[in-house]
Amino acid sequence: xxxxxxxxxxxxxxxxxxxxxxxxxxxxxxxxxxxxxxxxxxxxxxxxxxxxxxxxxxxxxxxxxxxxxxxxxxxxxxxxxxxxxxxxxxxxxxxxxxxxxxxxxxxxxxxxxxxxxxxxxxxxxxxxxxxxxxxxxxxxxxxxxxxxxxxxxxxxxxxxxxxxxxxxxxxxxxxxxxxxxxxxxxxxxxxxxxxxxxxxxxxxxxxxxxxxxxxxxxxx
Numbered sequence: 310x311x312x313x314x315x316x317x318x319x320x321x322x323x324x325x326x327x328x329x330x331x332x333x334x335x336x337x338x339x340x341x342x343x344x345x346x347x348x349x350x351x352x353x354x355x356x357x358x359x360x361x362x363x364x365x366x367x368x369x370x371x372x373x374x375x376x377x378x379x380x381x382x383x384x385x386x387x388x389x390x391x392x393x394x395x396x397x398x399x400x401x402x403x404x405x406x407x408x409x410x411x412x413x414x415x416x417x418x419x420x421x422x423x424x425x426x427x428x429x430x431x432x433x434x435x436x437x438x439x440x441x442x443x444x445x446x447x448x449x450x451x452x453x454x455x456x457x458x459x460x461x462x463x464x465x466x467x468x469x470x471x472x473x474x475x476x477x478x479x480x481x482x483x484x485x486x487x488x489x490x491x492x493x494x495x496x497x498x499x500x501x502x503x504x505x506x507x508x509x510x511x512x513x514x515x516x517x518x519x520x521x522x523x524x525x526x527x528x529x
Contacts, residue, residue, distance in 0.1 A: 313381070313389040317363045321397075324359055349405045349424050353431045356401035360394040361442055368446040373527075383524040387443070391517060394435050402428040422502075429505045436509075436516035444523045 367373045376386065406424040410417050445453050496504070 310385055310389050310392070313376075313386065314393060317360070317389070317393055320363050320366055321359045324362065330355075346423055346427065348409060349402060350427045350431065352401045352405035353398050353428060356398045357394065357431065357435055357438075360390070360397055361438065363393075364390065364442045365446070383527075384521060387517070387520045387524050390439060390443070391513075391520070394439060395432060398432065398435065399428065425502055426505065429502075429509050432509060433512055436512050440516055440519040440523055443520050443527075 367376075373386070377383070402424055406420060409420050409424075413420060441453055
């Protein structure tokens, strides 16, 4: 796995333009006192895209078939992608959070809590994206992801508007979701983080198992 991590690290370093863009956006976001949430989330997403780009590069240059001719197991490849994605995005969250705290020390606790929430939410999104990328590759994976997100949006809209209107339950689902969100946000910060971590571990296990099955069935 060490060799795979070094290889992907070198691929990431070739994307110097992304780091320049990230630096410019950080400087602009820091001009706004309330812009730190955007800064943390944007930094993590850039780091995630850099990792997903390594899968696209493997697909484009036939890197996976080449790696499979070496003493590298498919399970090792999957594990390395998860370690790299979660670790690298965590590094992005840590760096951006440290930068924000240096400038806004008076609200350090609020920044740390918000940083954890942003990272966990985006990490869940990563766990959703990675099996799709491994299954369909870079270009097709983006199309499938957009399609799935569109379907989810349509279903959510239907549940909140069309179906309640048909059955005389206008606003019931929306109110239920708002009440659940309000109840969750009213919990102590430690309990919120604990619940999110439990959800994250469950989603990580499911996503990892799906990715393993995808790679085991993949033909090169």
